[in-house]
Amino acid sequence: MAISTEPEAALSVLPRADGSAKYSHAGYTVTASVNGPIEAQRRDEHAYEAVVDVIVRPAAGAGGTRERHLESILQSSLSQIILIKNFPRSLIQIVLQIESTPENDYVNTKLVQASLNFPIIPALLQTAVLALLSAAVPMRATATASVVAVVPEGQTKRMVVDPSPRDLDIAKSVHVLAFTSHDELLLAESEGDFTVKEWDDVYETAQRICCRPATTAETDMAIDDEAAGPDMRHFLRSTMETKIAADLHWK
């Protein structure tokens, strides 16, 4: 199976939802739909702000504790960037359907896994943000996320951005970091053994991927050569630009 290293996205793929996006990166494919602001149920509604409801649906098998955990992580991150105070007593519903995950050819996969699937969080968050943009839900900032694994290599350790399932098996620790478009840290989740120094390195790597400043056309080439990993912020921007250009084609 060919795993694409460059992220790909399509906006407004579903005809009925208010906003939707399909995103694939590093073997993960996720489709998201956003409906909102819609009427919240009586028992959920909040008098001063909108309720953000995130539903994660696995590709195979029924959702369990793992999905509920992912939902709670995403829910708290997305509530931070959506202007929920603008929509009291309403609901913003985000459904994330996982379509495919990278498979490890050397291990037989079990359907029900209790462990947390860390490396999928960036794909989920990225798709959610794209779908929210497509639904034109007012947001304080956009967000970009990245996953970094610390993989031992002999005596030293190596940072792997967007690790493959085999890298994850041998990784000492896995970190997920998300940043807003104002370069603020939005989400930091870590798993495994690591030192403060390692975390600082991971933070720098993730920040380089998520928060690369906008470049002009001339300097673009030079930076591409040395930079490791995709430029998520530029990707988000160019996806939206393409979509808006297509939408305003008639003008």
Add this chain to the structure above:
Amino acid sequence: MPREAEPSLNEKQFLLQAIQENLRLDGREPDQYRPLGLTFGDEHGVADVTLGKTRVLARASAEVTVPYADRPLDGVFTIATELSPMASPAFEVNRPTETEVLLSRLLEKTVRRSGALDTESLCLVAGQKCWSVRVDVHVLSHDGNLIDASCFAVVAALRHFRKPDTSIEGGVLTVYTPAEREPVPLGWLHSPFCVTWSYFGDEGETALLDATRAEEQVRVGSCTISLNRHGEICQIAKLGGTPVDALMLLQCTSIALAKVKEISSLLDRKLDEDTKQRNKGGRAAELTAENDR
């Protein structure tokens, strides 16, 4: 969760009058399907079906489990249909609607009970180990005729699916990883498909194939016929209170057979194309561990 918006009286009458004059809003013939599309994913067992604006994703998966105590020689085969709010905000998680119950029931009758998948071939060690094959149906977008689209997606996903190869030596079961041995296809016996007719008018005198969501909201009854391309009928479900003329039902069945033949050849062609595409190096024949039946 908001309720599904019902069409207004004007919309209803406009649609019904058009149907009475043998016109459909999208300009189709009464017995014409919307364009049916099928794409397979990178992995085996993922089928993405589009029928007009309706879009269904089916995904097959398998794992080794213990068989049911009352059926020690059979494997486990389940079809999971859960409609998420992605299809429509009116659907709620963990609260099945009537649409969902009907859909899962019809898929169960069409694919599972008609014996399309040979469940005995899923048995590994009698009474101890068997394959559990599961198909998850994800409705991404609901614009009518979920049943036909879902059934097509389920059959396509199962026929495209490959389960890991196994061997038993001295009572020890080995499940090979995809890197060790090429996965093998499922024991497939026949491919049933659903064809749904919708009836309109006071006495159900007008029949339309492949209703859109707007048409589904104003119909008086529907009839889902499941059959394979040999004309063997797996089930007929006539839903809605209005009785339908018997002769018309017969006519519907014969048109359904013609449609199933078309759908069936479309699936065969797509599967062939996919096999060719995967077999780029021309080594698939060497890699396969499958025996001829």
